[in-house]
Amino acid sequence: MSRVFKWIREHLVVLAGILALAYLVLPNLVVFAFSFNKPVGKFNYEWAQFSTDAWTNPCGVADMCGSLSLSLQIATLATIGATVLGTMVAFALARYRFRGRAATTALIFLPMAMPEVVMAASLGTLFLNMRIQFGFLTILIAHIMFCLSFVVTAVKARVMSMDPRLEQAAQDLYATPTQTFLKITLPLAAPGIAAGALLSFALSFDDFIITQFNSGPTTVTFPMFVWGASQRGIPVQVNVIGTAMFIAAVALTVAGQWIGNRRKARS
């Protein structure tokens, strides 16, 4: 018995860590399990009966797959926009000294330190007063706005850690500035840019608060669909999409790491 206690005491941190991990993963397991449920009534909160109906007919609910495709479109465009703009800002911050640097850094930091609802309400008020029709464009503008800072942070960290001598060496070897940028700088900065883009996609795809304040009646993104459904009745297909997204994300991450490891092993 005392041995058991000793073991527990020695591994207390790890045990607490495992419990924390369980807390994090538990809802995903519930979402997965309840994607096989055949609920009684409109809500999918209590287990009734095993069924694969939702999996064989994922788009069987009106409007759900449309909202999913809208979310994917917005996330893709917002990612492209935020990544391009953010990478440019990150290079300027990492590589140049210029007047207004402190103000720029503050402007990049503030959106990340601001509760979403404040940004959502203020941007919504602006659109409203400018009489700009709420819809696809307003959502896209808002998403690029809040993703930008995250891209800047990710890319800037990467560019700052790059050895500037590599680029100087390229120029010593008579590479033009364009060649240096395309062949040396960009490939070196790529992991930071990729991280920023991935983060943007995830943030935009999953965003609810800012979207709710800046969308029109016809532009219902997937999170907005889930929100509406949580009040009217939730189709099981929502859990199918949630599970599929989880599996796809894990598969992509694992594949990415595997490719990275292989590349490392080869070089």
Place this chain on the structure above:
Amino acid sequence: MTTTTEAAPPQVIPLDATKPRRKLTAYWLLLPGIAWLVVFFAVPLVYQGSTSLQTGSLEQGFKLTWHVATYWDALDEYKWHFVRSFSYAAIATALCLAIGYPLAYTIAFKASRRWRNVILILVIAPFFTSFLIRTLAWKTILSDSGPVVGALNTLHLLSITDAVGLTSGHRVLATPLAVVCGLTYNFLPFMILPLYTSLERIDPRLHEAAGDLYARPFTTFRKVTFPISLPGVVAGTLLTFIPASGDYINAQLLGSPSEQMVGNGIQKQFLNVLDYPTAAALSFILMALILGMVTVYMRKAGTEELV
């Protein structure tokens, strides 16, 4: 003291030092991104300040009348929303730190390289299931006939939490406990990741050195590990507290009307009541209070580098 023995840092020649013309490049690079942030982030904030002092209606239009009373009315109507927002967010942040630290520590020091990646993926992966769906899953977990309520009842813990006011009527859903539980869950990764980044940088030999100097494991943690990880603690608490205090989703989905937070108020005023001045005043107060708290906290914690 012995700087001469250290390897010289790579010689950085600032690009703009050699060619003054290049300074212009910096501004061209900044222009689109900064313009975007100014137009769609900074200007709206200023504009919101003006909206909060306007009066009128949607049909007749709003006019700037410097109507400061909106602030007092908003504060009076929503004072308990503010109290709830900040206390729920504070409890959730403390819980995130208590739950997240052991996990970050395990990833950084106890897990093998292979496991480290697996656990990190598991920490980040939930992000990719819409957080609304995951929050709704808590409705199942905490439901009245569910395992959590059953276990708490058997342990007679619900009577205690009922007495304290965390729960009521021997149920967890639609109580402050459910909202805090949801907030903690939703923002836990934002605590774990910065904690892990700051812990991972610690040289394990420092632990050995502390052990060699007869420090017990807990003393090593208190005097060596924790102080070094402080920047991660500061970043993690900010990244949890700020979004948690502005959140309205957990209160809406897991709570009842008596758990509503400021976010719910702003959302209601903006989307249902269409009283934009009140919504603007509420979010202005929320922003001011958070910026004030963050400034004081960062002064106290003494870390400046966050970006």
